[in-house]
Amino acid sequence: MADTNETGFPAIRKEFLGFLKYSKGHSDATCYNYNSDLNRWQKWLLSEQLNWRQCSANDVEHFVSYLSREGVGAHAVARKISCLATFYKWAKRNHKVQEDPIYQIEKPKRPRRIPVWLETEEQAALLKATRNYDDIPDNIFGRSRASSLKIRQRYDLLFELIQKSGLRISEALGLKVAHVRVVDGVAKHVRVIGKGDKERQVPLPESFGRVLALSLAGKGGEDYVFAKKAGAKAPGAHAVRAYLKKLIDKAGIDKKVTPHKLRHTYATRLLEKDVQLVDIQALLGHESIATTQIYTHAGQERLSKLVADI
Structure with a gap:
């Protein structure tokens, strides 16, 4: 089961968002997007009764499949996995987790679209x-x-x-x-x-x-x-x-x-x-x-x- 104590996911997420804002200098809008993506991850973990500290690369691939079934676009899926990659890299470096499940998976490719512009x-x-x-x-x-x-x-x-x-x-x-x-x-x-x-x-x-x-x-x-x-x-x-x-x-x-x-x-x-x-x-x-x-x-x-x- 996912942990619910004071060092559980909500507390760690808050610490991570503080790192993004005050150490990395990310904007409020960027931090909001990270928070939104982490919320989606947390809800899926709870539905699957998984612990965020102990999930595997296989679990992440199941999460990607779930997002696709829910109609989430390829670009949005890639953004969510990029968010998790940054989060777990930070978490491992700061001894919040022992393993980084994102490191082992093949990242979904972001579709390269020709941008819209005005003639x-x-x-x-x-x-x-x-x-x-x-x-x-x-x-x-x-x-x-x-x-x-x-x-x-x-x-x-x-x-x-x-x-x-x-x-x-x-x-x-x-x-x-x-x-x-x-x-x-x-x-x-x-x-x-x-x-x-x-x-x-x-x-x-x-x-x-x-x-x-x-x-x-x-x-x-x-x-x-x-x-x-x-x-x-x-x-x-x-x-x-x-x-x-x-x-x-x-x-x-x-x-x-x-x-x-x-x-x-x-x-x-x-x-x-x-x-x-x-x-x-x-x-x-x-x-x-x-x-x-x-x-x-x-x-x-x-x-x-x-x-x-x-």
């Missing part, structure tokens, strides 16, 4: 839809049209920033005025703390830099760039996705576009300009260049032109 024509359509204010009513739920216009303009700036810098949505929403370096009325670059608590500086195009710098006028260094007012927090990621979906529908773009797809768009534009993968890796804040290699799809059009006359 240049679709970017133009999104910009046009965003800056066409005909759909903003005079009054909605007590909010004036002027207030709704300001909200639209903040989202316009946010979506443009992601397309011009490739920031993750969490990085963009966490951006404070002090993180933007402004020289002679131009925002030259932004400083962000990305995954794994790693800091990087991302340069900005001059034309967009002028727009961003202008939007910061009158704000304090600790104010969030995309907050509604001084001292307030930026909107949540869920609200941002919902607003973007509304604009994508308005623009007539038949794709499932999220803020992360705008980040894909930035990477795609760079590759189309023959920027080296190692430079794209640095700009995006990828730990491994293998992650950046999913963007090699951008060379497909160039390859098609090369063989067109054969």
